[in-house]
Amino acid sequence: MLSSQRFNLQVLAKVSLLTCALGLTACAKHNIETAPRNEVRFYGTPGENGDAFIHEQAPQTLFSQNLDCSEFQNMGAALNYRVDKALTIKDNSPLTGENDPILSQGLLLSPGDLVEVLIEDGEGFNGRYIIDNAGFVKLPLIGSISAAGKSINMVETDIELALVRAHIFQPASAMVTMQVLNWSSIEVSVAGAVFQPGRVVINKKDLQSTLPDQVNAFGDYSTTRLLSEAIRAASGIRPDAKLDQVILIRKGWQVQVDMTGMLSGEVVRDYPLVSGDRVIVPSTGCFQAHLVRPSQITPKGFRVFMSNLIDSAGDNSSAAVGRYSTNLPYGTRLLQAAVSANCVGGKDWTNAPRRVVLSSKNPITGETQVIERSVEELITMPSKGEINPYLMPNDAVACYDSNITNYRDIARTIADILIPFKLL
Known part of the structure; x- marks a missing residue:
């Protein structure tokens, strides 16, 4: 009893x-x-309406209400740019090598370039020189000659005039020849619709990989001191970039460059850059899906932060969420990321109702957006952009268990609590 x-x-x-x-x-x-996790617009969804922004203004964000941070709100923030009208020359003719104010200059000298100066009967002046940080090449007796931002012919003329003014050579006998032996790496500024705007360094070289014939030969050719390389060094263009009106500014001159051929395969005029150039990639304010793929001016891949702490995997290591699963190729969508995070698959009844949460920052507005999708939605409607958006660099993806799995874990927890009662 x-x-x-x-x-x-x-x-x-x-x-x-x-x-x-x-x-x-x-x-x-x-x-x-x-809070609702389904927003009207999400950066990464093709076909949605664009975001409006003010020219050369940083994205507006909310700061602490207890401090007056308005003075410092946009300090160091990346600006949005737009092109209000096309740049044209006076006679409305297309830009060519003759009338282009930047392309007609060719590849100009920059600090760090290695040049060789040859002067007839000028044994005391002949030699190899490196253009210093201030942009000068220093020769014996005549002192410093400005070289950065100038063509080789211009520097040759300046050296000849300096030799004549120093009464070292007669005007008829001052013959100077200059050769560039090595184009150095340079720093340029990139702003606008790129993933990492700021100052970038391009044309980095590994001298050990240079062939001996190239070292001994006169002259040098650079394949990475170009406009496309500067854009790539800034982590590539964003999907909202206005690719047909990229702005290049040099010493007050500015031209617009159509870079669409980098993705479409058409001919592109890739401008050579010099130190101090400024590159601006305007924004359309709209997400362009055809720009979301690896190319010479878009990212090859990017890092995504993933969490897959579900019942079938107690931690990320056993879930195979490691280096190669979190580094995804550019153009990856949410379904592919969910598969890479090991959120898809397994038992149909318990695993199909799983949910995937995506957190991403809109680069135009600066707002962090979070959306939630079920695995079943992603699998059954992968072609719908609003269901299966594109992922951007540094996005975060997390997986949540289904309700059945949650109830099962609750039952197990209650059973663990009730074990002492069984021992009575």
Whole structure:
């Protein structure tokens, strides 16, 4: 009789605890106010309306209400640029090598370039020189000659005039020849619709990989002191870039360059750059899906932060969420990222209702956006952009269990709590 009563008490305790736990879970779930995770627009969704922005203004963000941060709100922030009208020359003729104010100059000298100066009957002046940080090449007796930002012919003329003014050579006998032996790396500024605007260094070379014939030969050719290389060094263009009107500014001159051929295969005039040039990639304000793929001016790949702490994998290591799964090729969509994070697959009834949360920052507005998609939605409607958006660099992807798995874990937890009752 006593054992029967004890058994009934244990059953009642289990039922009451189970009811209480389920009730508390349901109440907690419904009483907590949750923010909506499905926004009207999401940067990464093709076909959506664009975001409006003010020319040369940083994205507006909200700072602390207790401090007056308005003075420092946009300090160091990346600016948005737009092209209000096309740049044209006076006679409206297309730019060529003759009338282009930048292309007609050719590849100009920059600090760090290695040049060789040859002067007839000028044994004391002949030699190899490096243009210093101030942009000068220093020759014996005549001193410093400005070289940075000038063509070779211009520097040759300046050296000849300096030799004549120093009464070292007669005007008819001052013959100077200059050769560039090595184009150095240079620093240029890139702004606008690129993933990492700022100052970039291009044309980095590994001298050990240079062939001996190239070292001994006169002259040098650079394949990476170009406009496309500067854009790539800034982590590439964003999907909202206005690729047909990239602006290049040099010493007050500016030209617009059509870079669409970098993705379409058409001929592109890739401008050679010099130190101090400024590159601006305007924004359309719209997400352009055809720009989301690896190319010479877009990222080859990017890093995504993933979390897959689900029942089938107790941690990210056993879930195979490692280096190669979080470094994804550019153009990856949410479904592919979910597969890479090991969120898709397994038992159909328990794993199909899983949910995937994507957190991304809109580079135009500066807002952090979060959306939630079920695995079943991603699998059944992968071609819909609003369901399966593109991923951008430094996005975060997290997987959540299905309700069935959650209830199973709750039951296991309650069973662990009730184990002491069984020992009575």
